[in-house]
Amino acid sequence: MIEVNEFQELTYQERIDSLRETKQRITQEKQQIIGSMDHDDWGLILPPPDRREIVQTMSASGMPITDALIAGFKVKPNHPSGGFFGPKAVGENFRALLEIHPVYIDPVSSLAGGYMANFMSYRKPHWNPDFDFGFLHVDQKRYQLGTGIGAAQHFCHDLSIGFELGWGGLLEKIRHYHDVQQAEEKDPEERTQKMDFYDGLESVVLGMQDWIRRTSEEARKSSLSEANPQRRENLEAIADINTRLVNEPPKTFREACQWMNWYQMAARMYNGNGALGRMDTLLQPYYQRDIDLGILDDEEAIFHIACFLVRNTDYIQLGGPDENGSDTTNHLSFLILEAAHRLRIPANVGVCVGDHTNPDLLRRGVEIMFEDKCGVPKFLGIDRTTEGFMKNGYEAELARTRAYSGCHWSAIPGREYTLNDCVKVNFGRVFEVALKEMMADTTIEPSIARLYELYAKHLQHAVDTIAKGLDYHLEHYHQVFPELFLDLLCYGPIEKGLDASHGGVEFYNLCVDGSALATVADSFAALEQRVEKEKRMSWQEIAQHLENNWKGPDGEKARLMMKGISRYGSGNSPADGWALKLSQLFTDLVKEKPTPKGYNMIPGLFSWANTIPMGKHLGATPNGRRAGEPISHGANPDPGYRKDGAPTAMAVAIASVQPAYGNTAPMQIELDPGITKDEGGVDHVADLIKTHFDLGGTQINLNIMDAAQVLEAHKDPSKYPDLVVRVTGFSAYFASLSPEFRQLVVNRILTEG
Amino acid sequence: MDGVVFSIQRFSIHDGPGIRTTVFFKGCTLHCFWCHNPEGIRPKPDIQFFPERCIACNECVKACTHGATTLVNGIRVYDRSKCIVCGKCVETCYSGARILTGKHMTVDDVMSEVMQDRAFYETSGGGITLSGGEPIMQPDFARAVLERSKAEGISTAIETAGNVPWEFEERVLPFTDLIMMDIKHMDSAKHRWATGVPNERVLSTARHFAMTDKPIIFRIPVIPTVNDTVEEVGAIGSYIRDLIELRNQNGGDGDHTISLELLPFHKLAGDKYRSLDMDYRAKDLKIPTKAHMAELAEAAKTHQIEVRSR
Secondary structure, eight states: OOOOOTTOOOOHHHHHHHHHHHHHHHHHHHHHHTOOOOSOOTTOOOOOGGGEEEEEEEOTTSOEEEEEEETTOOOOOOSTTSOOOSHHHHHHHHHHHHHHOOOOOOTTSSSOOOOOOOGGGGOOSSSOTTSOOHHHHHHHHHTTOEEOTTOOOOSOOOHHHHHHHHHHHHHHHHHHHHHHHHHHOOOHHHHHHHHHHHHHHHHHHHHHHHHHHHHHHHHHHHHHHOOSHHHHHHHHHHHHHHHHHTTSOOOSHHHHHHHHHHHHHHHHHHHOOOEEEEHHHHHHHHHHHHHHHTSOOHHHHHHHHHHHHTTOOOEEEESOBOTTSOBOOOHHHHHHHHHHHHHOSOOEEEEEEOTTSOHHHHHHHHHHHHHHOSOOSEEEEHHHHHHHHHTTTOOHHHHTTOEEEETTEEEOTTTEEOOTTSEEEEHHHHHHHHHHHHHHOTTSOOOHHHHHHHHHHHHHHHHHHHHHHHHHHHHHHHHHSOOHHHHHTSSSHHHHTOOGGGTOSSEEEEEEEEEOHHHHHHHHHHIIIIIIISOSSOHHHHHHHHHTTTOSTTHHHHHHHHHTSOOTTSSSSHHHHHHHHHHHHHHHHHHHSOOTTOOEEEEEEOOGGGHHHHHHTOOOBTTTBOTTSOOOOTTOOOTTSSTTOOHHHHHHHHHHTOOOSSSOOOEEEEEOOSSOGGGTHHHHHHHHHHHHHHTTOOEEEEEEOOHHHHHHHHHOGGGOTTOEEEOSSSEEEGGGSOHHHHHHHHHHHOSOO | OEEEEEEEEEEEOSSSSSSEEEEEESOOSOOOTTOSOGGGTSSSOEEEEOGGGOOOOOHHHHHOSSSSEEEETTEEEEOGGGOOOOOHHHHHOTTSSEEEEOEEEEHHHHHHHHGGGHHHHHHHTOEEEEESSOGGGSHHHHHHHHHHHHHTTOEEEEEEOOOSOHHHHHHHGGGOSEEEEEOOOSSHHHHHHHHSSOSHHHHHHHHHHHTSSSOEEEEEEEOTTTTOSHHHHHHHHHHHHHHHHHHHHTTSOHHHHEEEEEEEOOOTTHHHHHHTTOOOTTTTOOOOOHHHHHHHHHHHHTTSOEEEEO
């Protein structure tokens, strides 16, 4: 705890330490009030105790969560269901929330603001019941699909638009195009919709200006009573900067950080946005200007970045090619890494690794992993995702601009709508449907060939259902909960009067992720080996064991028999072959044709936090998994895939199953190398990362951890309040996770499954 | 051509430079009482038994036709003296309580595992390491694996205790890029007390190696009660200095091609001893502290040799 007496001046590092301590206090309070948080930390601050309301709701990615709201605030519904739908109502309600949102200023931070409520948690009902997609329900439920219908954000805006215009400029732009479209749009219904859309956008900007203005006034007021000269000066600067930023675009590096802080926090508050993109490139002009003017040095720049990162866990890309293929890694890339390093809190900084990307960035990233053991940064196989994206028919120049901006995904800033991470096909469920259908048909002899045939048929059906659902989403989402916030910083929505989810932007490439790859690959392989080849039990017997969830006299023996095959990840095994075949089948089905309305779909393999809920509703599977247990994680082999737990074996396996159309199949990996940074550990890990990408890998979520410490923390997490782990695409405080989520992390570090 | 291998470990980062795959050959001429790989001592396959994993399904009893695994008063009893290690019980032991350690593998079998990490060797300057047991107890198989690896462009290393006829080591040398060799004690009587064999042949092998031009890393497993004093490590350091001089006199660059590594004793092998019904005589030894390891490294360095310590 840093004790500050009235007149003491703190160094930048002391101020960063103070920010971390405050963050930990807030986190512990969140753990007490909200309970387990199996998601990205978000940087959310609880409302003041007298203004808190605890609710059960749904996260932006569709996970049920507990959340704290600002007490007393009620949305104005515009529909008999009690919901509020469409741009005008959504914009007005968001403006109202911003106008009552408490002001938060940490006098130690150089940046003002803190967000305290998820607007999405007021979204009840979640979907406008007038738009009935009941015609899809049977199949959606049958295959347990994550459909993406009603899902928010998960694409990337372009901050440089906001940096150029500021809130005042954005308001002018909205009003300008409002008038243009009012004059030019001939279809009366379209015109009404567009006018509503502009009203919504305008409300959002006005709400932001109010929040910023109130904050600047509060900073001014506090500065008058602040005795500590350093803090007083800081508060005065905050007041000056924010008075300007109500209307004007940022000029200095600090102002750009403050502007970004407002935008990112509010976008998070609006609908959970965590996308940011290429932070090093975006901030570079401001950094260079201030350095040239002699009004900024690296220590101060690191401090401002740290003040930003403490409030925002957004997904950031460092380095990587510009549109001409030249590496964009710059000095700021390293300063951003350094800021994350000095903070040691959950952060989602991605470092590009590629043939033409500065290798020092990878090296520094790995060093930091060793030093902090916080799972920060993560690593992006930028050459593979760029090449893959081109296979959709895009030029290299465009493909290179796609920026990392979410758990496992990228999008072209301001120009592409993607629904990344929102659409999931649980291969496990498709497999279960196929197996049950085969066993129910007494006219045929069960076989692996027949099972695979049925699996392929049902997977096709599942993908078709997804495609229809995506069309439905794109048709109606703008009338439900439009992307008013991200629209502000995209190319097209304001100009055309169309939401990004409804034709506002240039490119539509919809993410369709498969999950449970290892669960199903191992299930096919186990059936093939034990039932079909070795004939150790009959199809009817294994079906009975699955039905009984491995209970009964020989249940455990049968379970271990099925589990005991050479699994996916062991290398050159039949299960490895199955994983490849299943990934290829999925890729082919997703790429075979676009949605009925012609939208491109891109396959990936990722399940993030969904491994638990998807497993909960899945019966026992022939790989020895019990009913209700989590499915396998993304493209990862199941823990225990090899006795030596060799990460190279995992790296080879995951590189081999890539769909390779620009979306990823990340490798989630836990390493306790038993070797320190100085004993060559950095080289080994950097070589492991680089080679995975050389082999075709697309992204790595890595924890370098002290396995014994994590096992200890699992028993009593409160003893390790500052332990941060990369859970999946996101990182989080270990103590914030639920016991079953912690167990998932622990399982991954035990090599014997 | 085949040999008996008890483990192949990928992403091996403690057995030579870079990312490597280590192939553990079964059988050793030494019987060091602290051995970290006791399952590698006997030349033939063994059955390891981990009772805590047993689910009492009795499949092993049904499978055994040699009377080695029987039910006595409802409890499974395993009599190693009757077991011919046919492996039938292991095939039916799905819980993993019985594991066959050591199997006959062809060069192709080994290479199909080794080749999977080829890309990692290239990036990291790694390769294949033959370890054990004593890999050079199976000199022709070792040679064949190394020869094939070299033909594939993979860098090679051996870890040997040196207690084999020099003619055996000679057979593998043409295909070996790096030699790692243990020296446990300079006093022959104490060497025999600790390892079961005197050290004359070990030291002779070391001298023979020094007369070649291959890079050598000598290694001392630092074991309390055996060789963990400044004097004992110093004596080995002094001997290595002599070997460097020997290489220099033969026109080589001993100072830059011969080095020493100190490896601290650890107790991770305890379970393996139990699973093999072997007595773990090192179980009460204390693990050397980092500070003590550093002190020993300093003692060796006084002989002007390059020393690394973990």
